[in-house]
Amino acid sequence: MRFFKEIWTFIQLFFTGMDKSKTELEPWGVKYILSGKYKYMCWCGRVLFHLEKPEEGILVGEDKNHETLHLIQAHDSGSWIKYYWGYLIEWLKGGGPFSKKSYYVGKYEVEAYAKEGDDTYISRRPAGNVDKFILKDKTQEWKNGRKSSYLFKLYIKEKFKDI
Numbered sequence: 483m484r485f486f487k488e489i490w491t492f493i494q495l496f497f498t499g500m501d502k503s504k505t506e507l508e509p510w511g512v513k514y515i516l517s518g519k520y521k522y523m524c525w526c527g528r529v530l531f532h533l534e535k536p537e538e539g540i541l542v543g544e545d546k547n548h549e550t551l552h553l554i555q556a557h558d559s560g561s562w563i564k565y566y567w568g569y570l571i572e573w574l575k576g577g578g579p580f581s582k583k584s585y586y587v588g589k590y591e592v593e594a595y596a597k598e599g600d601d602t603y604i605s606r607r608p609a610g611n612v613d614k615f616i617l618k619d620k621t622q623e624w625k626n627g628r629k630s631s632y633l634f635k636l637y638i639k640e641k642f643k644d645i
C-alpha cells in the first residue's frame with residue numbers, strides 16, 4: 483500500500499499550484515520511489531530522501547544548496563509542469579536514456595553542481611540565471627570532464643567559478 487501512496491502523492495504534487503513564497507524545501511522520506519543511485523530528488527517543493535536514512539532528512543551544506551537551487555529554478559519557470567518539462571528537454575538534448583552524460587550536462591544540473599559549494603550564490607542569484615550554464619557542445623564538455631561524473635563536476639565548478 484505504501485508504494486501506491488507514494489506514487490499517488492508524487493503525481494498529486496505535480497498538479498499542485500506553486501507557492502513562490504515557500505523558499506524552503508519540505509523533506510519527504512520515501513521507501514520506494516527514489517532510486518538508490520540518488521541521495522535526494524527535488525520534486526515540486528519537496529525533497530525526497532531515503533526513509534531508511536532519517537539523518538539525511540535534514541539537509542545541510544552543498545546538498546541543501548544544490549536542491550534549493552532546483553527549487554529556485556522551478557520558481558523561475560513559473561509552474562512545476564513548465565520546469566519539469568524543461569528539465570526533460572535538457573535531459574533529452576544530453577542524450578536521454580542512451581547516454582551516461584544526459585543527467586549531468588543539462589543546464590539545471592550544471593548550475594546546481596557549479597554553485598552548490600558557494601554559500602553566497604543563492605542570495606545574489608538573478609532570476610533566470612540558469613541560462614548562463616547552458617553547455618553548447620555537450621559532448622565536448624563531457625569529454626573535457628573526462629567522462630566521469632566526479633571529474634565533470636569539478637570541471638564545471640572551475641568553468642563557472644566567476645558567475
Ligand SMILES: [Zn+2]
Nearest residue numbers: 548552591594
Ligand atoms: Zn540536481
